[in-house]
Amino acid sequence: MNLNQHKIYLAPLRGVTDSIFRNVFEHYFGNFDFLLTPFIPTVKGTIVNPSHIRDVLPEQNDCTRVIPQIIGNDPAQFLILAHALLDRGYQTVNWNLGCPSPQIVRKMRGSGLLPHYDTIKWFLDSVLPHLRCPLSLKVRLGYETEQDLLKLMPLFNEYPLQEITVHARTGVQMYNGVVKLDEFQKCSSLSNHRIIYNGDIVSLSFFETLTERFQSVNGWMIGRGVVANPFLLGAIRTGTHKRDVARLHAFHNDIYKLNREILFGPAHLLGKMKELWSYLAQSFPEKPKLLKNILKVTRVDQYERLMGEVFGE
Ligand SMILES: Cc1cc2nc3c(=O)[nH]c(=O)nc-3n(C[C@H](O)[C@H](O)[C@H](O)COP(=O)(O)O)c2cc1C
Known part of the structure; x- marks a missing residue:
């Protein structure tokens, strides 16, 4: 091909x-x-x-x-x-x-x-x-x-x-x-x-x-x-597949930071990130409860703490 x-x-x-x-x-x-x-x-x-x-x-x-x-x-x-x-x-x-x-x-x-x-x-x-x-x-x-x-x-x-x-x-x-x-x-x-x-x-x-x-x-x-x-x-494009969690981390953090600047109120920001995670969680098959835990979050500080655990900060 x-x-x-x-x-x-x-x-x-x-x-x-x-x-x-x-x-x-x-x-x-x-x-x-x-x-x-x-x-x-x-x-x-x-x-x-x-x-x-x-x-x-x-x-x-x-x-x-x-x-x-x-x-x-x-x-x-x-x-x-x-x-x-x-x-x-x-x-x-x-x-x-x-x-x-x-x-x-x-x-x-x-x-x-x-x-x-x-x-x-x-x-x-x-x-x-x-x-x-x-x-x-x-x-x-x-x-x-x-x-x-x-x-x-x-x-x-x-x-x-x-x-x-x-x-x-x-x-x-x-x-x-x-x-x-x-x-x-x-x-x-x-x-x-x-x-x-x-x-x-x-x-x-x-x-x-x-x-x-x-x-x-x-x-x-x-x-x-x-x-x-x-x-x-x-x-x-290359025929090979390699997961790099550090890159996923940086990708997530940029999306989070940029949305935090434009979305007013924690509900909007968390809603946006939950929507992303409803797909992105599949990149973490070793964490089967990840999406469930993210969807439960109601506060920004909880979310940030959870992300720290996910990405091993
Ligand atoms: C949450 C969501 C939002 C979508 N928004 C649009 C849209 O604005 N315009 C559009 O043409 N298709 C939209 N779609 C359809 C997708 O572009 C695509 O046709 C569909 O998801 C199938 O492709 P995929 O299996 O690669 O995702 C949306 C799909 C989903 C799940």
């Missing part, structure tokens, strides 16, 4: 892979080829408030590799937000057609749009002629069934899309159950666009299984796998 031809993308995990995470991760564990941001909702009105796009302001983002993701179903609002991002230096935007959260689906956004072929067509017809940059999509196989994407792929072929990331699950699966590789294969084989595979890449061996099976795919998006095991990116 010639890895040079493969591009590795960071998947967006809202609440986890914000700009602090993205920058600290790359400092310690190496660069992704591209990083998709957690979704930014479209907003009413003609002005985009900088606080709404704080996470993607160019001061803390490499606009050549970071791709802002937008969620919404209103073409005019989408264009206003996309152009505000372009004005700040971005070169492309991504449209979220995958989010399965019931509040989002109810509003016919994210994966809630996938059964609505005509609405998606109307949206693309309304947006693409006016959008001053390439558009990529992040989709699931469908909302309830992969029939949605099987119907949509020929439609997508009619538009000059940059690429399509396919999370190989349906919306109703949320993040559970297994990825549907046969359905991914069927859907991706219908596309003329560059397809990026996403879903459950948590080990070098599964990555190798996928690259072996899907020879025409050369883009791979990884989310929970790299948060749980930050060394996975390097393992995929």
